[in-house]
Amino acid sequence: MKAQKDTLPQESNQTVVMPHLEDNIPIPKNARDALPELTPDEELKVRANTVKVISDIKGEAIEPSDDEMETAEEVAKEMMKNPELKPEFANYPNETIAYLAGLVNQTSHMVAKDLADIKLSVLNGLLQEAALAKSSRERISAWSKIGEIDGVDAFKKKTEVTHITKSGKELEEELMKTIEELKGKVVEGEIVEDDDD
Numbered sequence: 478m479k480a481q482k483d484t485l486p487q488e489s490n491q492t493v494v495m496p497h498l499e500d501n502i503p504i505p506k507n508a509r510d511a512l513p514e515l516t517p518d519e520e521l522k523v524r525a526n527t528v529k530v531i532s533d534i535k536g537e538a539i540e541p542s543d544d545e546m547e548t549a550e551e552v553a554k555e556m557m558k559n560p561e562l563k564p565e566f567a568n569y570p571n572e573t574i575a576y577l578a579g580l581v582n583q584t585s586h587m588v589a590k591d592l593a594d595i596k597l598s599v600l601n602g603l604l605q606e607a608a609l610a611k612s613s614r615e616r617i618s619a620w621s622k623i624g625e626i627d628g629v630d631a632f633k634k635k636t637e638v639t640h641i642t643k644s645g646k647e648l649e650e651e652l653m654k655t656i657e658e659l660k661g662k663v664v665e666g667e668i669v670e671d672d673d674d
Contacts, residue, residue, distance in 0.1 A: 517556060517563045518581065525578030528571040541572035549577035556581065600626055 505511035515523065532539050541549065552564055552573075566574060600623065607619035624631030643651075 520563075520566060521574070521578050521581060524566050524574050528575050531571075532575075539572055539575045541576040545570060545573040546576050549573045549580055552577055553580040596626065596628075600629075 528539065548569065552569075556562055556564065569577070603619050603623045603626075607616055607623065610616040610619055621632075623629055
């Protein structure tokens with residue numbers, strides 16, 4: 478498709494240029510079709526941010542009623558029980574969405590979604606145990622476990638490897654020098670015969 482020039486009816490000296498549209502790229506039917514696929518958490522964050530922006534523009538506070546808070550708490554519980562659940566957020570009023578987003582945000586650090594979250598939970602638990610331990614033996618045990626966590630590595634011996642880049646000519650010279658040094662030396666060893674023959 479080539480750019481088209483259309484003349485505006487009211488002013489004949491102005492030109493409107495239509496941009497070139499690439500072939501075989503579907504144009505979404507509506508704004509909803511144009512949105513990327515979002516996880517429930519991502520969609521909730523987008524909706525909550527939108528509710529907050531609108532609230533800020535209007536200068537109105539977002540104050541959920543007791544019923545809206547109760548509904549949000551029920552949805553949050555369902556989302557935690559079933560992480561695959563995708564609630565129909567459009568069915569809830571803005572106050573419920575805002576409260577729900579706050580609940581999910583507060584509890585998200587407690588729900589282990591992947592190994593990094595589990596590791597963080599373990600580390601936080603061990604730090605708490607170390608701080609609250611009643612005996613030195615319990616404290617030492619907790620601190621020992623903390624020191625073994627990957628990333629803390631308090632007891633890990635570190636080895637540094639230095640990579641030296643040499644040209645083919647330099648390597649060849651070193652190899653020839655080593656061969657020359659070995660020529661005059663006797664290498665002792667045993668001949669091992671294979672009994673299978």
